[in-house]
Amino acid sequence: MKFKILHIVGARPQFVKLYPLHKELCVKGIYQKILHTGQHFDEKMSGIFFKQLGIPTPDYNLDIHSLPHGAMTGRMIEEIEKILVEIKPTHVIVYGDTNSTLAGTIAASKISDIEIVHIEAGVRNYDNTMPEEINRIVTDRLSHKLLCCTDKCVQNLKSEGLSNAVNTGDLMYDSMLLFRDKLEIDNKSKPYVLVTCHRASNTSAEVLREIVEALNIISTDHMDVIFPIHPRTRKIIDLLDIEIKFKLVEPVSYFDMLTLLANCEYVLTDSGGVVREAYFFNKLSLLLLKSPLWPELVEANVCINTDVTKNCIVDNFNKLLENKIYFKEGLLGDGNSRTHIVNNILC
Ligand code: UD1
Numbered sequence: 001m002k003f004k005i006l007h008i009v010g011a012r013p014q015f016v017k018l019y020p021l022h023k024e025l026c027v028k029g030i031y032q033k034i035l036h037t038g039q040h041f042d043e044k045m046s047g048i049f050f051k052q053l054g055i056p057t058p059d060y061n062l063d064i065h066s067l068p069h070g071a072m073t074g075r076m077i078e079e080i081e082k083i084l085v086e087i088k089p090t091h092v093i094v095y096g097d098t099n100s101t102l103a104g105t106i107a108a109s110k111i112s113d114i115e116i117v118h119i120e121a122g123v124r125n126y127d128n129t130m131p132e133e134i135n136r137i138v139t140d141r142l143s144h145k146l147l148c149c150t151d152k153c154v155q156n157l158k159s160e161g162l163s164n165a166v167n168t169g170d171l172m173y174d175s176m177l178l179f180r181d182k183l184e185i186d187n188k189s190k191p192y193v194l195v196t197c198h199r200a201s202n203t204s205a206e207v208l209r210e211i212v213e214a215l216n217i218i219s220t221d222h223m224d225v226i227f228p229i230h231p232r233t234r235k236i237i238d239l240l241d242i243e244i245k246f247k248l249v250e251p252v253s254y255f256d257m258l259t260l261l262a263n264c265e266y267v268l269t270d271s272g273g274v275v276r277e278a279y280f281f282n283k284l285s286l287l288l289l290k291s292p293l294w295p296e297l298v299e300a301n302v303c304i305n306t307d308v309t310k311n312c313i314v315d316n317f318n319k320l321l322e323n324k325i326y327f328k329e330g331l332l333g334d335g336n337s338r339t340h341i342v343n344n345i346l347c
Pocket of ligand 1 (some may be wrong): 046097
């Protein structure tokens with residue numbers, strides 16, 4: 001068999017990226033298997049994505065989660081290695097910047113004749129205190145094919161001496177386009193700001209208190225705040241003795257998230273995925289991180305970065321309200337990333 005592909009996924013955003021690529025490889029009749037590390041494990045964070053997106057049940061599920069970074073990554077490497085030895089894939093595809101990405105890459109790099117394909121390569125925000133930044137750097141260094149969402153990501157890798165990078169666009173754009181026509185547009189409800197927040201740096205009690213206080217100010221009689229809350233954030237918020245004047249809801253499915261994005265006024269997030277999805281729906285976003293993850297969006301004036309203090313969040317949100325801009329298309333590819341990626345892998 002010329003191509004034997006193993007996708008390694010584990011967290012919510014990776015299921016969204018796996019969906020269009022898996023579909024396209026199916027069309028081409030390529031042999032592929034799915035390994036789920038178990039990093040995101042419950043129905044709301046994992047199961048529902050497979051059901052809604054029609055992705056087959058993973059061939060392997062390691063059920064490794066809720067551990068510190070080192071222990072989680074270490075256990076994953078050990079278990080992934082066993083599966084790689086058993087099935088001998090020609091290609092391992094890893095996505096993004098999670099601990100599952102890192103574990104898959106390290107395990108595959110120790111076995112000869114496996115080509116490692118990194119989807120969403122070259123993202124940098126030059127902050128080594130973020131676990132995701134470490135995962136990105138190591139994954140890029142060890143991967144054979146570096147497939148980037150933008151030219152800037154290609155440049156980032158070139159400046160690190162990695163010349164095997166190409167821009168194949170953003171698979172998240174493909175996924176959104178494949179679902180867009182099924183979304184219900186609601187013009188009648190009260191306007192709202194859609195919020196997500198889960199980064200380690202934003203989920204200490206001190207920082208989360210600042211975020212909640214800012215959201216209490218942003219939520220008014222004229223503007224709701226809707227916050228589907230990540231389990232990590234929920235655990236900490238439940239411990240804060242603080243009044244919450246906005247809508248905290250359980251994590252939502254992919255389809256419900258797209259519907260919320262389509263109907264919101266603004267997006268406030270610390271997610272590199274949600275900030276791109278905001279752009280796909282022509283929504284201005286405030287990124288709860290000091291340094292930009294997607295400078296292309298900041299330069300195009302559709303996203304503002306903010307320090308994560310109450311005053312900075314509110315001030316920058318007010319700047320966003322004044323921002324009347326034209327959304328330039330194509331900053332994250334042409335919506336046909338799956339074809340570009342498959343062509344690159346099969347060539
Ligand atoms: C991870 C990724 C991040 C990605 C994000 C998407 C790393 C280092 N970070 O962060 O890049 O943007 O996923 O969501 O890999 N939990 C549950 N139920 C679940 C899943 C998780 O309760 O279904 C809990 C875990 O037990 C843990 C917390 O949520 O206490 C955080 O999970 P973790 O695996 O660290 O990943 P994320 O913070 O989601």
